[in-house]
Amino acid sequence: MIYNLDKINEMAEGDEDFINSVISVFLEEVPQDLEGLEKALDEQNHHQVYQLAHKIKPNVDLLGMEQTRAVALQIETLGKNSANMSEIRSVFPLLKKDIYQVVAELKNDFNL
Numbered sequence: 001m002i003y004n005l006d007k008i009n010e011m012a013e014g015d016e017d018f019i020n021s022v023i024s025v026f027l028e029e030v031p032q033d034l035e036g037l038e039k040a041l042d043e044q045n046h047h048q049v050y051q052l053a054h055k056i057k058p059n060v061d062l063l064g065m066e067q068t069r070a071v072a073l074q075i076e077t078l079g080k081n082s083a084n085m086s087e088i089r090s091v092f093p094l095l096k097k098d099i100y101q102v103v104a105e106l107k108n109d110f111n112l
Contacts, residue, residue, distance in 0.1 A: 050080045
């Protein structure tokens with residue numbers, strides 16, 4: 001398991017509906033943002049790369065995905081600094097793999 005719900009559980013204070021809501025929003029938004037990020041890479045749009053990585057970062061952080069958050073931060077910084085796209089593309093597969101893995105785990109663990 002590459003996620004943990006400690007932060008969400010602390011915020012939820014036992015509210016299962018809140019936890020399910022956060023998980024549902026993650027499952028709905030993050031894969032779409034990831035697709036947008038991949039498209040922005042293809043279009044070499046640094047600003048869009050920056051914005052989408054910035055949007056993904058707190059979502060993976062909320063699920064305790066420290067390594068994934070670090071990768072999102074790296075992509076965010078590279079996008080903001082208009083780094084070479086090949087450098088961003090070399091890191092992107094790590095983000096994509098982790099997010100798709102956690103999406104599958106969450107769907108399985110929460111029967112979604």
